[in-house]
Amino acid sequence: MSRLWCAHVSADTLNGIDLHCHSTASDGTLTPKAVVARALEQGVRVLALTDHDSIGGLAEAATAADMSGLKLVKGVEISVTWEGQLFHIIGLGIDPANEALQTGIEMLRRRRDGRGSAMAAGLAALGVPEPLAGARRQQTTNILSRTHFARHLVATGFAATVEEAILQLLVPGKPGYVHVEWATLDEAVGWIRAAGGDAVIAHPGRYRLETQQRERLVDAFMAAGGMGIEVVCGRMADDHIATYSELALRRGLRASLGSDFHEPGTGIEIGRLAALPDALQPVWKARDWAPT
Ligand code: AMP
Ligand code: MN
Ligand code: MN
Ligand code: MN
Numbered sequence: 001m002s003r004l005w006c007a008h009v010s011a012d013t014l015n016g017i018d019l020h021c022h023s024t025a026s027d028g029t030l031t032p033k034a035v036v037a038r039a040l041e042q043g044v045r046v047l048a049l050t051d052h053d054s055i056g057g058l059a060e061a062a063t064a065a066d067m068s069g070l071k072l073v074k075g076v077e078i079s080v081t082w083e084g085q086l087f088h089i090i091g092l093g094i095d096p097a098n099e100a101l102q103t104g105i106e107m108l109r110r111r112r113d114g115r116g117s118a119m120a121a122g123l124a125a126l127g128v129p130e131p132l133a134g135a136r137r138q139q140t141t142n143i144l145s146r147t148h149f150a151r152h153l154v155a156t157g158f159a160a161t162v163e164e165a166i167l168q169l170l171v172p173g174k175p176g177y178v179h180v181e182w183a184t185l186d187e188a189v190g191w192i193r194a195a196g197g198d199a200v201i202a203h204p205g206r207y208r209l210e211t212q213q214r215e216r217l218v219d220a221f222m223a224a225g226g227m228g229i230e231v232v233c234g235r236m237a238d239d240h241i242a243t244y245s246e247l248a249l250r251r252g253l254r255a256s257l258g259s260d261f262h263e264p265g266t267g268i269e270i271g272r273l274a275a276l277p278d279a280l281q282p283v284w285k286a287r288d289w290a291p292t
Pocket of ligand 3: 077088202203
């Protein structure tokens with residue numbers, strides 16, 4: 001494998017662009033306005049707010065970004081089930097007024113509510129007090145996330161951290177996990193494109209995929225009209241950039257980068273990202289939000 005793309009990569013490089021983060025519109029702890037303020041403090045000049053199955057924070061973020069010197073890219077992170085596994089597909093540059101997108105994510109929001117009741121039953125059996133009411137207290141808008149259950153599990157002493165709560169209790173095979181059929185890959189990419197956006201595979205290192213299956217995912221994603229993949233993430237394995245740069249170049253995918261920031265104090269910060277290797281085509285090529 002060529003080492004071409006390793007030349008410009010250094011950890012913790014501030015390069016002023018972050019195309020993946022969360023607010024209280026889904027499972028982040030900062031309001032959209034506070035996310036924009038924090039991004040500015042971090043030297044970010046192009047920021048995509050990409051809440052899970054929600055566009056509810058975009059108007060507030062856009063108002064906060066207006067005249068601030070920060071370009072807000074309107075985004076979303078859509079939950080997808082493909083070959084039985086959960087994937088996240090980011091939409092960048094979407095029009096939140098698009099009806100296909102609105103209808104689609106409203107369907108997912110309702111599935112989240114239905115899942116919440118089923119998750120609560122599993123957690124109650126473990127002795128967790130008030131699992132649904134507790135998660136609802138952690139919830140900040142109309143999106144109910146496993147993160148809210150995890151925060152309740154931390155608050156009640158069932159886990160030390162949100163991540164531990166998720167990994168010990170809320171992933172497949174664990175008592176608080178409930179399977180949901182989210183959007184299909186075709187639906188998610190279709191809604192994003194209908195809304196004028198570009199679809200990007202989020203944090204590709206997070207999925208359990210055999211080599212052939214990963215190629216099949218890219219086939220299906222591109223056939224649906226998907227265009228990019230996160231080559232740089234806030235948390236990633238040492239070989240992540242090399243692995244996904246190779247994939248992006250070989251398969252003709254554009255490259256994105258995003259921290260997946262959710263809350264202060266976790267070690268993941270807005271805009272604190274390695275640079276994209278120069279050999280790649282960035283997702284912002286030919287977009288009016290390209291960094292200057
Ligand atoms: P949900 O979208 O409600 O299923 O919640 C999943 C959320 O849990 C993700 O958006 C992440 O914020 C968080 N999370 C953290 N670590 C993991 C993990 N290893 N697997 C799945 N979710 C995780
Ligand atoms: Mn999340
Ligand atoms: Mn994600
Ligand atoms: Mn995310």
